[in-house]
Amino acid sequence: MTTPMRDHLGRSIIAVTGLGVVSALGRGVEENWAKLTSGVSGIHRIERFDTEGLRTTICGSVDFMTDRETSAVDLSYAMAEAAGSEAVTMAGFSDTDFGGPLFLAAPPVEMEWRSRLALDAMDGAEREEAGYERLLEIARKHPDRSIYHTTQCSRVSEMLADRLGTRGLPITLSTACASGASAIQLGVEAIRRGETTRAVCIGTDGSISQESLIRFSLLSALSTANEDPTKASKPFSKDRDGFVMAEGAGALVLESLESALARGVTVHGLILGCGERADDFHRTRSKPDGSPIIATIRAGIEDAGLTPQDIGYINAHGTSTPENDRMEATGLAAVFGDALATTPISSNKSMIGHTLTAAGAIEAVFSILSLREGILPPTINYDVPDPKIELDVVPNEARKADIRAVLSNSFGFGGQNACLVFGRAT
Amino acid sequence: MSQTPRDVLVTGIGLVSSLGEGLDVHLARFGETEPKPSIEREDYAPYSVHTLPEIDWSKQIAKRGDLRQMELWQRLGTYAAGLALEDAGIPFDEDARSTIDMVVAAGGGERDPAVDALVMERARRSNAPETVINETLSTELRPTLFLAQLSNLLAGNISIVQKVTGSSRTFMGEEAAGMSAFYSTRSRIASGQSEIALVGSSFSAERRDLLLNFDLAELLLKEEWSPVLSRKPGADGIAIGSVGAFLVLESPEHAQKRGAKVYAKLLSAKADRGRREPQAFADRFRSLLPEGMDGEDLLVLSGASGLADHAKIETEALDAAYPKAARIAYGSLMGHSFEAHMPAGVALAAGLLASGRTARPSDPANERAQAQPARRALVTAIGHLHAEGVCALEAVS
Incomplete structure (x- = not known):
């Protein structure tokens, strides 16, 4: 049987041929995956700056790559470079002459x-x-x-373009906490249009500073469960009290399946569909009826040519804020109906925290690994279930599962909603 | 996706700048016998800033609550987006606007200068400046200022106020963001990935914190103001200008179905980047210039920023590629607006093509007057530190 190269709408099928990641758990796919599937938390006390007088004193910062004085631009670059180089090398390309476009989700920056x-x-x-x-x-x-x-939003992509040898003008984007997913979507669209056979999509965020922490804190978005940092991020739990700010980078090399097979490289997974919809209700809150989230999830699954029953696992946005987790569950219930009860869903943020701009890309990497390895990472710190959220959250321990498709959700301030659907390579 | 690419049309324009509000005002100002900018020199001395006139924001941002949540940059963008949608004849209702895609080029980072000054003042008297930062920001910052700061919250405000919710993507990174916005949106519509999209940007020049960033890199004009192409090496620099510029781009099928008026075709939107050694820089810019466009009916709207080295490379390339074409550097009148500069140029170009009006030189020694109304237009941009881009447009009737 020959492998089809086109999807249900006659478009190029998108293969993922390279993966790279940095998070508070460590550097590289191997270390991250080992810790993630062992239920290890990367959340720790803030050491980057003095926390006296702050309501939140914990985070998932990446402190092992650069020194304390490094700017957000330089840290975001260092992590994107590490993840990008890992992904491009894994895909069998030269990491100084990738030869395709770069789509980068990067944090907005300003003078420090x-x-x-x-x-x-x-x-x-x-x-x-x-x-x-x-x-x-x-x-x-x-x-x-x-x-x-340090104030230039295009600085990271400029340095990355030179370092990785990408082609053309990179796109640097921000769709808040959906940014990583949006970067992947831009890559998918470029390959589907036939503009390129490959693209590298990276999400990076190294922007934890006193001011960024205080700004989120003033919006009451952050967990203040400072006592035991590893227990603070508890998505879908009844006692969840906010997200934990974190840093990291995720990178994917996307390629037309045709190109990947012709090169004879390993295909780690497929990107089957993308959905997006903006919310016009409020700057930080979702429309109470969840309609934009519902429309986004539906659009992603439909773009993939699947039905909710085909989704074997959901990689949740799952920030651990009271509002997000409730709205995400409501939206999923509307789309999945009875099938939701038998569809496992877990949140990587329970272990790595909320990596903001990078989250969608990092969680895409973990989604592809879940498909490839047949293992679902757990939602840790799930000790007090929220009776209003009835989900199989893969509590506290990883689980083996033979899955064929994964839905990954990303929702952000400013009414940003994006969903990606991934498929198994074979 | 494999069908022949289709045309991409400009069907709505919203433009606000130091010159005034609306496309007509801009065409009139550019059409004066001796066009002159509107510049504030005293408030920002020694810098020249193209500041906004008084604007009645309530005309496009009806709810006072919404207005209060926005700083000037977001108001300007949300207002210009509203003008573009209205100009495109798209009714103000959720159904009509829920399928419109949106790409916004944005900076961000609004500050509260008084709070920043307070932190600096207190830190001088402390040997624990980090504690001062924690205490002062925690008590003095308005919680909602964060939402006036995040880059994607211009798009967020447009969704809330103007009800555009088909999709929302914010591109960042100075001039490159404006170039990519057109490149990406044009490609999506041409290939059938999108039917109608709102694309544009806004930039508020009336911010000392931004002047500080730019002058740390010695980018700003500090000499007496002169038109952008006449600024000589050593006395050159950027005069920044407030601009809100949005366009509605649309497929021919979609435009026809709703009976939309059409300003122009957006033929191409190309951009690149790379090292800025003079030869490689010049070669790369030349390679973006479309062939077969020269003629007396071609207008080149140069986005020259006021940096003399860049202007020289651009002028030489344009002289060689388009010896017959007219050329106007629109930043002389509007100031340089980074993310919003390319959108402003494309808006002007589409307006000139559709109206048959002409733009007159404000710098006759360095610009070339139009011998006739333009049938085709190129909008060029050379980013102040990186990125080069060119958009090509053509009249439709």
């Missing part, structure tokens, strides 16, 4: 506090009064392009 304070401490200004007028006077005396680079 250490730069503002360092500038303010310099001489050269007539104005004594603190503020931007004074900093402008100082900047005219002491220009410093390296500070400007």
Whole structure:
């Protein structure tokens, strides 16, 4: 039997031929997968900065790649470079001459506090009064392009494009916590259009700082269960109290199945479908009837040419906030109906925290590994089930399962919703 | 997806800048005998900033609650998006707008300058500056400022206020974001992946924190203002300008079905990047310029930023490729608007093509007057640090 190269709509089937990941659990696919399937938490106390006076003092930052003073741009780059290089190499391409486009989900960045304070401490200004007028006077005396680079949202993709040898102008995008999924979607669309036979899609986020933590904290989005950091992220539990900010990067090499088979490389999984829909209800909350989430899940499954019954496992958005987990369960129930009770669903965020811009890409990597290995990572810290959320969350221990398709959800502030559907390679 | 690519049409334009509000105002300002910018020099001295006139935001953002949640950048974008949708004749209801895709090019990072000043002030007197940051930000920051800061919240506000919910993607990264927005949206519509999309950007220049970022890299014009192409090396630089520019792009089938008026065809949107050694830079820019376009009915709208080295490379390439074409550098009148610069240029180009009106040089020594109304237009962009892009448009009647 010959392998079909086109999907139910006559489009190129998309193969995943390379994977790379960095998270609080470690660097590389192997280390991450071993810990994830063992139920290990990567959440720890914040050591990057002084936490005195903060309501939340825990996070899933990546502290093993760069030093404490590294900017969000440089840390986001370091993780994207590690994951991107791993994925491109796994796919059998040169990691300095990939030769296809780059789609990058990266955090919005701006000047960091250490730069503002360092500038303010310099001489050269007539104005004594603190503020931007004074900093402008100082900047005219002491220009410093390296500070400007820490404020540039395109800086990471520029450096990655040179490092990995990608082609054309990379797209840097942000759809908040759905960004990683959106980057993959752009890659899928480019291959389906026939513009390229391969693309590298990366989500990265190294933006934990005092201010970013405080901003989420002021919106009451973060867990304050500081006592035992490893227990703080508890998606779908009754006592969940917010998400845990985290960092990391996920990378996938996408390729037309035709190209992958012609090259004779291993296909780790397939991307069968993408769905997206924006929400017009509120800046941080979902429409109460869940209609945008429902429409997004339906669109993803339909784009894949499947029905909910075909989905063997759901990689949840599962942030551990009261609102998200409830709305996600409501949306899934509307689409899956009775089938939801027999469809396992787990949240990687229980172990790695919420990697924000990177989450969709990291969770795509873990979804593909679940399909390839036939193992579902658990939702850890599931000790007090929420009676209002009746789901098989793969509680606390990984499970073997023979699955053929995975749904991965990503929802973000600003009404961003994206769903990806993955399939097994054979 | 394998069928022949189809045309991509511009069917709606929303444009707001220092020159005023609406496409007609812009065409009029560009058509004056001696076009002049609207610049604020005193407030931001020694910098030149193209600031917005008074705008009645309530005309496009009806709810005061929504307006309060937005800083200037988001108001400007949400307003311009509303103008574009209205101009495209798309009724203001959820059903009509729930299938429209959206691609927004955005910066972000709105600050509260008073809070930032307070942190700096207190940190001077402390030997534990990190504690000062924690305490001051935790008590002084408005919680909702975060939502005025996140890049994708311009798109989020457009979804909420203008009801565009088909899809929502925000591209980041200065000029490159604007180029990619057109490249991606055009490709999706041409290939059948999308039928109708709102694409655009906004940039608020009236922010000292942004001036600080740019001047740390010595990018800003500090000399007396002059048109962008006349700025000489050593006395060159960028004069930033507030701009909100959105367009509705549409497939011919979709436009015909709803009887939409058509401004122009978006023939292509190309972009690239790479190292900026002069030869490689010039070769790469040249390779983006479409062939077979030259003629007296071609208008090149140059997005020159005011950086003299870039202008030289661009001018030489355009002189060689399009010796007969007219050329206007639109940043002289509107200022440079980074993410919004390419959208502003494409909006102007489509407006000029459809109206048969002409843009007059504000810098006759470096620009070339139109001998006749344009039938085709190119919009060029050379990013201030990286990325080069060119959009090509053609009149439809």
